[in-house]
Amino acid sequence: MSRLEQRFADLKAEGRSALVTFVTAGDPGYDASLKILKGLPAAGADVIELGMPFTDPMADGVAIQLATLRALEAGQTLAKTLQMVREFRVDNQNTPIVLMGYYNPIHRFGVEQFVAEAREAGVDGLIIVDLPPEHDAELATPAQAAGIDFIRLTTPTTDDARLPRVLERSSGFVYYVSVAGVTGAGSATTEHVTEAIARLRRHTDLPISVGFGIRTPEQAAAIARLADGVVVGSALVDKIAQAKGAEQAVTDVLSLCSALAEGVRAARN
Amino acid sequence: MTQTQYRPGPDANGLFGSFGGRYVAETLMPLVLDLAREYEAAKADPKFLEELAYFQRDYIGRPNPLYFAERLTEHCGGAKIFFKREELNHTGAHKVNNCIGQVLLAKRMGKKRLIAETGAGMHGVATATVAARFGLPCVIYMGATDIERQQANVFRMKLLGAEIVPVTAGTGTLKDAMNEALRDWVTNVDDTFYLIGTVAGPHPYPAMVRDFQSIIGKETRAQLHEKEGRLPDSLIACVGGGSNAMGLFHEFLEEPSVKIIGVEAGGHGVHTDKHAASLNGGVPGVLHGNRTYLLQDDDGQITDAHSISAGLDYPGIGPEHAYLHEVKRVEYVSITDDEALDAFHTSCRLEGIIPALESSHALAEAIKRAPTLPKDHLMVICLSGRGDKDMQTVMNHMAAQEKQA
Structure with a gap:
């Protein structure tokens, strides 16, 4: 059983939803970012999405665009992101890490080498925003052959005709983007999310995590009542933007994570 | 038209050899697939081609x-x-050849709003022009650096009724404007037509823009x-x-x-x-x-x-x-x-x-x-x-x- 499967199975047994947190690797710098990464599990993150910075994050809103720039200015590279995962795995074997980003840095790194190094570093899954199933042969297939899950985004525009195609090679979990828009944009209504999950349920048994526009413990709790996972990204990343210095960034991200985790844990009790 | 070595398509996935394709976020996939279908239908429709020929002659001034x-x-x-x-x-400039084609397609698809990116401003002007001619609201994304060095075109676009959104991300040039246009499109999926100005972007744009040019x-x-x-x-x-x-x-x-x-x-x-x-x-x-x-x-x-x-x-x-x-x-x-x-x-x-x-x-x-x-x-x-x-x-x-x- 993969780390992702194990984690979602354990949480299902506990009767609660997963808190999935997103931060950009190398933001605001390598050391502080590694501290955040290492602190997230204790602060209640069940699954960690780690953003691979790219100069042209076309599907991201301002918060993650700025996070990307901070990371790149601090010298983050794909090789360093893999190194962060290695260092994280020294004392954590249970929390799944999913790398999220755009295809070009991986294309440049070389798919074969990337998959091998990601596997060795302890990466559990990939979310590649600009690789739809039409391009599965490039990365999804080799990654899955190496035991790395390929997590698909489904969106309000993914209709019933297209959904089977998108889900066909999905593994790990399904990420439902609840708003047509960029990351950090407005949030969806409970009714919309309820309907969307019911629709996805008809097509898949994979855990369903919902993201986009979830910023507060209350919002996280509301989604946790409906979905198997709650994804929070921009709100955490904003804490780094607002912090005066790296130390405060670490503290503020982890304390928001704790508050979100409380919200998620309280949701079904 | 015969299919030979140098005019291979693109294929159904929008590939010219190993180049092209559709590397876009899932939110946009249904939209680009729909656009490809609509474009295929339009270019086989004599009425569409007749209308295109009319505007090429009487509006653009061709040949x-x-x-x-x-x-x-x-x-x-x-x-x-x-x-x-x-x-x-x-x-x-040549840009209007493509804009006329795409605006006729947008109209055929019932779209209510045009967006475009522009570098020098020529595509922005051409888009603003056809938007005015067909009565569609139009938002042009333009890098802040380009706005500075192409002020005459910025003014022309404004005269034509377009809204110009300065893009400060990155270096404030064409690629950043294109990122921002894509972010607009992913947000306004129902009513917006993205009028790409060159033979790039996800399929069918490279082939479609080439055809219009x-x-x-x-x-x-x-x-x-x-x-x-x-x-x-x-x-x-x-x-x-x-x-x-x-x-x-x-x-x-x-x-x-x-x-x-x-x-x-x-x-x-x-x-x-x-x-x-x-x-x-x-x-x-x-x-x-x-x-x-x-x-x-x-x-x-x-x-x-x-x-x-x-x-x-x-x-x-x-x-x-x-x-x-x-x-x-x-x-x-x-x-x-x-x-x-x-x-x-x-x-x-x-x-x-x-x-x-x-x-x-x-x-x-x-x-x-x-x-x-x-x-x-x-x-x-x-x-x-x-x-x-x-x-x-x-x-x-x-x-x-x-x-x-």
């Missing part, structure tokens, strides 16, 4: 002339040089046949994204006797880090929905392009050009800022034609080659746009040179 550049020919002392006068089109080559073939009774020996066009070049080249790809040359923006030189020559100075990668040659660093981060002409200032190139480069059907060279400026002045003084700085790159390559070619060599240059928009840039450059001297 524009194929002009024998007699004094430039004498000056070079070799090949017989012709200008395909795209700069005489309504709005002053291919009238350049079709007219050129007929006009040169009328004048000289035969095919051209060489074609030269500038390439940023590469839509005027694809428009001229496509018609002749299956004619082995026609030498085809694409001219990239060499900026300060392709050996420096200040150029926009994706084929001569880049490597394959994935950006803005397609796999193509890109300017990027070892980590796969996109690097800044530089060119004196805002319209060529883009770190990528249309995927069909990437393919034609790899199969060696088209030769891609580069011209520096200084060479383009020299050619700009030569055209002004010898032909009384003020060319766009983009087109000046093609002129510069022609001026290099023509003297080495026989007098019966027929050379066609795509004069893709007029230089009115570039007055400020050229003035600044001349002032800087005088200071140095």
Whole structure:
């Protein structure tokens, strides 16, 4: 059983939803970012999405665009992101890490080498925003052959005709983007999310995590009542933007994570 | 039309060889698939083609002339040089050929709002123009750096009723404007038509924009046949994204006797880090929905392009050009800022034609080659746009040179 499967199975047994947190690797710098990464599990993150910075994050809103720039200015590279995962795995074997980003840095790194190094570093899954199933042969297939899950985004525009195609090679979990828009944009209504999950349920048994526009413990709790996972990204990343210095960034991200985790844990009790 | 080696499609997935494709976020996938279906239907519909022909003739002013550049020919002392006068089109460049096609498609699809990216502002002006003509609201994304150096075009777009959104992300140039347009599209999926200005982006854009621009080559073939009774020996066009070049080249790809040359923006030189020559100075990668040659660093981060002409200032190139480069059907060279400026002045003084700085790159390559070619060599240059928009840039450059001297 993969780390992702194990984690979602354990949480299902506990009767609660997963808190999935997103931060950009190398933001605001390598050391502080590694501290955040290492602190997230204790602060209640069940699954960690780690953003691979790219100069042209076309599907991201301002918060993650700025996070990307901070990371790149601090010298983050794909090789360093893999190194962060290695260092994280020294004392954590249970929390799944999913790398999220755009295809070009991986294309440049070389798919074969990337998959091998990601596997060795302890990466559990990939979310590649600009690789739809039409391009599965490039990365999804080799990654899955190496035991790395390929997590698909489904969106309000993914209709019933297209959904089977998108889900066909999905593994790990399904990420439902609840708003047509960029990351950090407005949030969806409970009714919309309820309907969307019911629709996805008809097509898949994979855990369903919902993201986009979830910023507060209350919002996280509301989604946790409906979905198997709650994804929070921009709100955490904003804490780094607002912090005066790296130390405060670490503290503020982890304390928001704790508050979100409380919200998620309280949701079904 | 026969399918042969050099006009392979693209295939159903939008691939030209290994270039092109549909590398977009899932939110946009249903939209680009729908667009491809609608475009296939439209181009098989005689009513659509009739309407397109009407606007090409009565609104754009086509066919524009194929002009024998007699004094430039004498000056070079070799090949017989012709200008395909795209700069005489309504709005002053080839861009409107594509905009008319796409706006008719947008109307057919019932879309209520147009968005576009622009670099030099020529595509923005052409989009704002067709938006006004068809009564659609229109938002143009333009890099803050480009707004600064293309103020005349910004004013034109405003006169035409467009909303201009300055983009400060990245370096504030064309690629950043395209990112922002994609973010708008992903947010406004129901009613918005994204009118991409060049032969790039996810399928079907590279093929569709090429098709709408291919009238350049079709007219050129007929006009040169009328004048000289035969095919051209060489074609030269500038390439940023590469839509005027694809428009001229496509018609002749299956004619082995026609030498085809694409001219990239060499900026300060392709050996420096200040150029926009994706084929001569880049490597394959994935950006803005397609796999193509890109300017990027070892980590796969996109690097800044530089060119004196805002319209060529883009770190990528249309995927069909990437393919034609790899199969060696088209030769891609580069011209520096200084060479383009020299050619700009030569055209002004010898032909009384003020060319766009983009087109000046093609002129510069022609001026290099023509003297080495026989007098019966027929050379066609795509004069893709007029230089009115570039007055400020050229003035600044001349002032800087005088200071140095």
